[in-house]
Amino acid sequence: MSNNVVIVGSVAYDDVETPHGARKDLLGGSATYFSISASRFANARLVGVVGNDFADADRSLLTTHNVDISGMVTDTSGDSFRWGGRYHDNMNDRTTLYTHLNVFERFQPAIPDSYRNEQFVFLGNIDPALQLDVLEQMDGPQFVALDTMNFWIEGPRRTYLDQVLKRVDGLIVNDEEARLLTDGRSILSLGRRLQDLGPRTVIVKRGEHGALLFHGDDIFFVPGYPVEQVIDPTGAGDTFAGGFMGYVARCGDLTLDTMKGAMLCGSIMASFCVEGFGLERLSKLSVTEIKNRCARFEALTRCPSLTL
């Protein structure tokens, strides 16, 4: 694996409650889930900030997955980002119990010199003004995709978001965010209107129902892999993005076949993610498990030729 993917986002500690139990101080954050997922396909290079509570064991977990954390700075003035959430019975609705930004509130991404020439970049869900600033620090990457959320779409920072959308190649959002960004009754018109905002490649994630890709004039659909038990959905979206970008970086091109394969990798990795609390399933995954699930996925979805 010679290709790298840069991820700029949050590193956090999460307290999570689901119908299957509760866990405290789980290593989380968008950049963490993204990196661990992407690292199965390419080398992930993380840009983020942690506080003085960040555990050596968690640093080791990242580095043993070949995640380059030279861009992860330690701000000793406070604790790491901490988030607490509770999932309800259907696993789709969740209540945020608290959000303590801590050192993440003052996060100013500084791209290390050794990252500036990277070709594949993911701008995690942070202030769009910071996403713009990261773009300025990079030396003309081949493919930059971004994530965002309702807070930036509906709030006063929208003007920065519109600017950064004009400059990126890809957008990876969920159904709800897509509909906040623009309108469109059918999923097809929604996708095209998102492309009109700037990115040539748009992915609309639909949770357990899979995800849709709009890549230039092409469209591709990947179903969600049906899992036996959803234990904890935290990080599934970032894990999808990590699998997607990791596979694109691995292939090193932007062909439709690469994008299709990347959609499958994203869906498969997300399906593993939800099968355990935090990173417990994702971080212990073998290549054989990934390959087997890809093969199973094909059996689940490939239709024989019809007799018409």
Added chain:
Amino acid sequence: MSNNVVIVGSVAYDDVETPHGARKDLLGGSATYFSISASRFANARLVGVVGNDFADADRSLLTTHNVDISGMVTDTSGDSFRWGGRYHDNMNDRTTLYTHLNVFERFQPAIPDSYRNEQFVFLGNIDPALQLDVLEQMDGPQFVALDTMNFWIEGPRRTYLDQVLKRVDGLIVNDEEARLLTDGRSILSLGRRLQDLGPRTVIVKRGEHGALLFHGDDIFFVPGYPVEQVIDPTGAGDTFAGGFMGYVARCGDLTLDTMKGAMLCGSIMASFCVEGFGLERLSKLSVTEIKNRCARFEALTRCPSLTL
């Protein structure tokens, strides 16, 4: 096409309002949508009742699609079943404006002698006691599937529904009906519990998100075909069932490949159905249009082998 499929269900006139307009006196009902859809793959033989308001033109529409209506009786004591509904902006929520059962309230399905030896039967959404009665009138068909609804699942007729479920081979329901019939957190456990109620073959329809098949120990997933514009969703579920059963009857066996192809036919036919009011799109469909959409569907969903 030598194979036939028998459908027992409603024939109705619908008044429909959607964000795209309003139409009155549309030919509708579960047996109608089912028949027109199934008739693309096999000969449909309809069992139902209409009133003295039933138009000759609508009789002709059915017979020109090779739907055998010798089992559709005319009850001159009243009007046909009439339903009025309004769809809201998202096209998923609808308000029933009225339901006039009229002659359908006294419907007692009588299977014509010429239908009794048929091998493929669909029991549309009617009183489960009547579904049981239809089974008694058939001479050991190869594959019987049924549809039902919340009214029968939650009401006092549930005991009849449980009896008929034990005797049928297939169940075709939507997500919500599936969750009313049994529980199961994941879609996989839901499917298995539905199979425990009796049918070896279970299909859970998920609207625009497609449908899942449980066939013995096998599972298969078909996404919803993304349409440009949903004009009127009325009848999409019955159209899915018609495409599914029509293709099974055409193949004449219950192999997994037949079931997979049937899922695709159901999904494709439902996608055409919603593109027009009532039957306007479905009833004017060419074989070429169906084949083209199947090919397009494959391009939308077939993933190349991964480079892992």
